[in-house]
Amino acid sequence: MYSRAYKLAISLPPLAWVTLFLLAPYALMFMHSFWTVQDNQIVHTWSLNNYAKLVASPVYVQVLLRSMWIAARVTLFALLLGYPLAYFLSFHAGPRKELLYQLVIVPLWVSYLVRGYAWKTILGGDGVLNGLLQFLHITQHPVEFLLYSPFAVVLTLTHIYTPFTFLPIYASLEHIPRNLVEASQDLGASPRATFWRVILPLSVPGLLAGATFAFVLTLGDFLAPILVGGPGGTMISNIVQTLFGAAYQWPLGSAIAVCILVLVLGLLFATERVERKWTFS
Amino acid sequence: MKTYAKPPAKEWDHDASTTARAGADPLLEVRHVAKRFGGREVLRDISLDVASGEFLTILGESGSGKTTLLRLIAGFEQPSNGEIWMSGERLDTQPPYRRRVNTVFQSYALFPHLTVAENVAYGMRVQGVPRAEIPPRVAEALAMVKMSASAETPPARLSGGMQQRVALARALVNRPKLLLLDEPLSALDANLRRQMQTELKALQREIGITFLFVTHDQDEAMALSDRIALLRAGALEQIASPREIYNSPTSAYTAQFIGQTNLLTAQVSGGTARAGCLLWPCAAPEGPATFSLRPEHIRLVDGASGGNPASCRFRAKLENQTFCGSTDMLEIVSPDGQHLRVRVPSRGILEDEVDLEFSAKDCVRLRDAGSS
Amino acid sequence: MSAAAPQPRTKAGGLGIYAAAVFAFLYFPIVVLVIYSFNGAGVGGFPPRNLTLEWYRILFSDRAIWDAVLNSVIVALAAVMIALSLGLPAALALDRVSFPGKALFRRLVLLPLILPGIITGLSLLMFVRYTGQKLSLLTVILGHGTALISVATTELFAGLQKMDRAQEEASLDLGANYWQTFWRVTLPNLSLPLAAAGLLIFTLSMDEIAVTFFLIGRDNTLPLEIWGRLRRGMTPEINAISTLIFIFSVALILFWYHLRTRGQSSAEPLLAAEPESFQGKLR
Known part of the structure; x- marks a missing residue:
């Protein structure tokens, strides 16, 4: 029913903008990953040298694996915190549901930086937690391992991404028709059996979406490691950032970025397929 | 009042509510x-x-x-x-x-x-x-x-x-x-x-x-x-x-979609249509044909014989009688096993056997046998 | 785990305690942050001592911070303009035009929403450098605007899906052409999603740091100003500004929530309040 001119008018501007300012930059990054640096100049000769360097150097692989390990832990903790919370809100919160829901939303909107900074002041050598420990005479000297460690990164990122994980889980739980739960009970399933056999399977799409959020966002994070990570908490994106900043190693940095991109897109593709399999309507 | 079996479109019923506003084009x-x-x-x-x-x-x-x-x-x-x-x-x-x-x-x-x-x-x-x-x-x-x-x-x-x-x-x-x-x-x-x-x-x-x-x-x-x-x-x-x-109606679909009807599968020969034990005079061409007979066009009569030659009178078994307010809907079975529906003005409970009649003019020959 | 039907509260008691603990975890750092913004003895230690408003006084006379706030507001407003004016046609196109590569286009538009900010930021940095431009607030605006088209598109697309298509047909039927129909029917019907998306984009832009990090020139946005100070040493002045950001964010959420739920049926007020962009259905 829409005329050709109308269709062109709504399609062309976003198409052009996105092509110029999104597709072209991504493509440029992709191209850079095949170029090389000679005498601090980027040379447009195509090669796989950057990727070869990545595979050959144990440092990059090691940091990538560590980043994935951190991301996996953050995902696990975010699910362990987010799922029961979502389940409680959706099925047991009663009339306070709406208020509690908004209480989860609020931290989501609080600036990333503010939350990261808050943990820094809590975990530091002269931070709130150490102050408390000494105040209670549990320790005599500041506990230094709290800040600037992988632990601090995992804790901070779990705190930041739990609400992100919560949202899709909560949405999928809310979409479960309540009469299914009643039917399950009617057929003799205990509450526990109902949860494992009805509620959990039907919330798999939300669970996966939440897990993907936490994993992908953690994997690409470079701010929390700087803020609370210290040398042991360095992640793969920090290497990319360093290569782009001080060292002026765009091609190598691009190659790592492309690796992250492929990893992320592969993960999205995989979860999408699984999600579709677990979506029944 | 109107022409019968006319070609589609262009002309329509003027008797009811149509105003004379209708133009030629x-x-x-x-x-x-x-x-x-x-x-x-x-x-x-x-x-x-x-x-x-x-x-x-x-x-x-x-x-x-x-x-x-x-x-x-x-x-x-x-x-x-x-x-x-x-x-x-x-x-x-x-x-x-x-x-x-x-x-x-x-x-x-x-x-x-x-x-x-x-x-x-x-x-x-x-x-x-x-x-x-x-x-x-x-x-x-x-x-x-x-x-x-x-x-x-x-x-x-x-x-x-x-x-x-x-x-x-x-x-x-x-x-x-x-x-x-x-x-x-x-x-x-x-x-x-x-x-x-x-x-x-x-x-x-x-x-x-x-x-x-x-x-x-x-x-x-x-x-x-x-x-x-x-x-x-x-x-x-x-x-x-x-x-x-x-x-x-020109088709069984129309006859069944608009109101209720009985479909009679008949054989026409020598100016008579025959559907099982039911016989009525019919001017249609020789051969098999399907007819629509509305439930309200079948009447209850006294006695299985008599009536005029342009109608069909028969005796049937009453299977079911449903009260619908001003009318009763009867489900009957003819002696040779045809199930028909009949709508008659409301009355008391009927006997198990009833005598019925319909006029030949109320049997409308359909263009096709229909599917539904 | 117990089931949905009304049951004695004790059955869900253990779960309720767990949920309360999660809430405590989510709010603990924020509470600490706010309390220590009044702490005369610095950002750490326990218990807080010499409660004072001094840090707020310092904050309010800190030119650099307020310049950064102004920059952030300029960037956010511009990003809202860009994201909405491109996200709206993009949502319309996804809703009603079929063209080759549409699925690809959809994924591309939504990519910045799920990709780590560093990738989008670095790509744009290379692009800007490659085209010989200088880094400035303008490049930050470009980055925010482009990345947040994804949010505008998802939110407005959801709004379009809820809109009765017969509305536009009725308008065309009554003699309004496509342009008139867009202004008189489509846009007014989308006014709430537009306002809600605008608010969401504004807030996200005000807080954005990963993309900004690579595109920033000499003028800092607020998050980058704070970032810079964190590296130089922390004072409760940062707690104070963080507290203000927190209050400001909460005010915006409440307003946004109000917009999203207005005119919604009471049947599903909770889901109505959820940003479509965060539902995990980005792909």
């Missing part, structure tokens, strides 16, 4: 229109004319393509084949906003961000009707549908019936040549629905605008229309006046 001509969505054929070779001032109903089951036909005429869809003409001008190549056709939508589609009066004024505003002219016409249109009191109300506050009236006023105020109504009464409850039917019919007669009305409700179609076009699976099954389509 049709207002709307649909010529060989087909519509496909992807590979699915929704409409197949539809041709029909609508005369000026006529109330034509497009009747069909859901999925028969009736709404699609309406949307083709309104301009929301393009035909895959064929042409649509209005007053001698090609219509189907025009965008919807250049067609002098207005629609009353099934969901009413009133603009929630505008008041009732602003909704009604919308068409005139966008078409640049002089500002001074708009308020009186809005007032007139709202008065016509008895909604003047709600002019400044947002439509969401109105009941379904009131929204219906506003939708009607919003369409009619533009003085369209043709008004399309897409199941406009389907969302209303039964009582309100009957009331709106009466008002709609009166309104159409009063203003003389051509109405093209879509519904799946055969009673509604019968009550309102000058002619009914029955659609079946995207094809035009029959188009005729309500009386004719009821009394002279």
